[in-house]
Amino acid sequence: MYKFFFVVISMFFCFSAFTQMRVYTVANAHSHNDYENTEPFQMAYEEQFGSIEADIFLHNNELIVAHDPHEVLLNRTLDKYYLEPLAAAMKKNNGYVYPDNNRQLQMLIDIKTDAVPTLDKLVAALSAYPTLINNPSLKWVISGSRPDPSKFTSYPSFILFDGELPKEYDASALKKIDLLSDDFKRYSAWNGKSIIPDADKSRLRTAIAKAHGLHKPVRFWNAPDMINAWSQLMDLDVDYINTDRVKELSAYFNKERSHFFTAKNTHSLYKPTYASDRANTTVKNVILLIGDGTGLPQLYSGYTANKGALNIFQMRSVGLSKTSSYDRYVTDSAPGATSMSSGVKTKNRYVGVDNTGAKLKLLPQYFEEKKIKTGLITVGDVTDATPADFYAHRAARDSSAAIFMDLATAPIQLLLGSGNSSFNTDLKNLLEKNNYHIVSALDSVSDASNEKWLVMDSKADLSMLNGRGDWLQRAFTKTLNILSRNQSGFFIMAEGAQVDHGGHANNLPYVVTEVLDFDELAGKAMQFADANPETLVIITADHETGGLTLHDGDYKKGYINGQFSTNGHTALPVPVFAYGPQSQLFCGVYENTEIFVKILEAMKIKSELMNK
Numbered sequence: 001m002y003k004f005f006f007v008v009i010s011m012f013f014c015f016s017a018f019t020q021m022r023v024y025t026v027a028n029a030h031s032h033n034d035y036e037n038t039e040p041f042q043m044a045y046e047e048q049f050g051s052i053e054a055d056i057f058l059h060n061n062e063l064i065v066a067h068d069p070h071e072v073l074l075n076r077t078l079d080k081y082y083l084e085p086l087a088a089a090m091k092k093n094n095g096y097v098y099p100d101n102n103r104q105l106q107m108l109i110d111i112k113t114d115a116v117p118t119l120d121k122l123v124a125a126l127s128a129y130p131t132l133i134n135n136p137s138l139k140w141v142i143s144g145s146r147p148d149p150s151k152f153t154s155y156p157s158f159i160l161f162d163g164e165l166p167k168e169y170d171a172s173a174l175k176k177i178d179l180l181s182d183d184f185k186r187y188s189a190w191n192g193k194s195i196i197p198d199a200d201k202s203r204l205r206t207a208i209a210k211a212h213g214l215h216k217p218v219r220f221w222n223a224p225d226m227i228n229a230w231s232q233l234m235d236l237d238v239d240y241i242n243t244d245r246v247k248e249l250s251a252y253f254n255k256e257r258s259h260f261f262t263a264k265n266t267h268s269l270y271k272p273t274y275a276s277d278r279a280n281t282t283v284k285n286v287i288l289l290i291g292d293g294t295g296l297p298q299l300y301s302g303y304t305a306n307k308g309a310l311n312i313f314q315m316r317s318v319g320l321s322k323t324s325s326y327d328r329y330v331t332d333s334a335p336g337a338t339s340m341s342s343g344v345k346t347k348n349r350y351v352g353v354d355n356t357g358a359k360l361k362l363l364p365q366y367f368e369e370k371k372i373k374t375g376l377i378t379v380g381d382v383t384d385a386t387p388a389d390f391y392a393h394r395a396a397r398d399s400s401a402a403i404f405m406d407l408a409t410a411p412i413q414l415l416l417g418s419g420n421s422s423f424n425t426d427l428k429n430l431l432e433k434n435n436y437h438i439v440s441a442l443d444s445v446s447d448a449s450n451e452k453w454l455v456m457d458s459k460a461d462l463s464m465l466n467g468r469g470d471w472l473q474r475a476f477t478k479t480l481n482i483l484s485r486n487q488s489g490f491f492i493m494a495e496g497a498q499v500d501h502g503g504h505a506n507n508l509p510y511v512v513t514e515v516l517d518f519d520e521l522a523g524k525a526m527q528f529a530d531a532n533p534e535t536l537v538i539i540t541a542d543h544e545t546g547g548l549t550l551h552d553g554d555y556k557k558g559y560i561n562g563q564f565s566t567n568g569h570t571a572l573p574v575p576v577f578a579y580g581p582q583s584q585l586f587c588g589v590y591e592n593t594e595i596f597v598k599i600l601e602a603m604k605i606k607s608e609l610m611n612k
Helices: 002-017 042-046 069-074 078-092 115-127 149-154 171-176 198-213 227-235 246-254 296-305 333-342 363-369 400-407 425-433 471-483 498-504 508-531 593-602
Strands: 029-031 051-059 062-065 105-111 138-144 159-164 177-183 218-221 241-243 260-262 285-291 317-322 373-381 414-418 436-439 452-456 490-496 535-540 549-554 559-563 574-579 588-591
Touching (some): 029 042, 029 246, 042 078, 051 069, 062 078, 078 115, 105 177, 115 138, 115 159, 149 171, 159 171, 171 177, 198 218, 227 241, 227 246, 241 246, 260 296, 285 333, 285 593, 296 508, 296 549, 296 574, 333 363, 363 373, 363 490, 373 498, 400 425, 425 436, 471 508, 490 508, 508 535, 508 559, 508 574, 588 593
Parallel strands (some): 029 241, 051 105, 105 138, 138 159, 177 218, 285 535, 317 588, 373 414, 373 490, 436 452
Antiparallel strands (some): 051 062, 549 559
8 A cells, every 4th residue: 555655646746746837845845965964864854855865875885975985984874864864753753754744755865886786785774764665755766876777677666766867768767767867067057147048948948848758857956056046947847956055945935935926817008198298287186106115126026917018117207216214224104105295204103293203294284275185095004104194193103093083183085994903982983073974885985975084994904815806996986086076176195005015925926916906006097197187196105115026027928936135125216107297397316205395396386395
């Protein structure tokens, strides 16, 4: 039964390894020259690698683990370094190599001395450990010096062989070959940077296709050993990734699901007319879209996933906003959005106040004086930093109850998002006393309403991956329908809050799906601006999150692969895009406070800051 199960597992592994593009795991990791690690066997074992390599010499009738003859004197025996630890692990795991009995380990033994006597000694050594042979969770694959292929079948069933990829084998030998390997340098001199040259890639694809055609997994030794190389070898469908960087490759594979994204669906773009774009006319309506944590890499990941198309990238007026706060090189969202709502740099965590804690006059207050109405939308907490920066005045961004209190007297007609646990009966009574209608579902708000609304819809707190759907688009459309009836104009701030969440989680699918939702919003804003030529659309971010780097992608497939350098924010400048009249004001490189100045300038409203 054990033997049958072993064959089934092996066949499943081989066939599943190269059927279609798959998610790689540490089962695809090969610890090359494992005995040279600071902790031979143990390091790769703890990371649950699928393959571990040990080179052996037959010396004085003992099997010594070494790479070169002079290392034999170190007397590192195969028993001590591998067989004994393996046997102990399997005893602990009830006869399996790993605690998860679905995992399998390939022990690749590279023979450095004469094949036949060394292999005979290895067979004898393994036979002394009954649990290590004919076990479904453990394979012994012989590489290096090997007997003539015609002799392969003369060895016990638990002995398999690493075939040489360029060679041809007869059917009987192939049955004993479990893996095909070759020197990467035979195909390419590529150093792992940039991309594999096309001619080299073609040779590699041909070799890999040969192995997979024989239903054998493939490995290349002497290959570049870095993230960019791992990614491209995976793209080629190499089954085992060779590494001397055990911890780094393990970390990469363990996050591999969150490193890449392939779009199942794409959205079509709105085709802008540019009829009023850059017109030197007064702006009546402003739509400010803030992608929290959305730098250029995040936008470009969305562009790639949408197969080389993004509404935002159709805007012709583009600038760069410098995001540092009053007291930190790297800002957080609170001073980031306060700079845009007030024109003043403030400290990290400060909401709507200056660096001393004094209240700042915010854009909605300027607009109220001109009878311009304000609506705020977020796919997140309505008291979180970005929306709060447009109505609250607090020195601590997490003061949710106090921020709700500030809303009571703020000139905000619509605040749409999700709620939080700080909301209580007293706050409800206070807001209702100040004429707010409070509901828990977006659909409860009538498009014909002229009332003040606070919507705390739990749907807004969901990510796109978890089923938020078109909530942001519907909230924006509803807000437009209500506020556009105001003869004096309107201001809408809509936040793509959860791009930031994806950055903090170092989760590329999370980031990309949120960017794509945000971009659909951008298309709707541009469409409204074309139909209402006194409307200016501005798209920017408060900061970048995650230090995202994109190192592979495919426009045709909508595939993107990236790495994050941090789970926090960075100081990278963020792009500013503008569309409509006065959009030209937003070109150039400037402090984020200038966004506030430029909005008022476009609307011909004087700021109190001009007198300071």
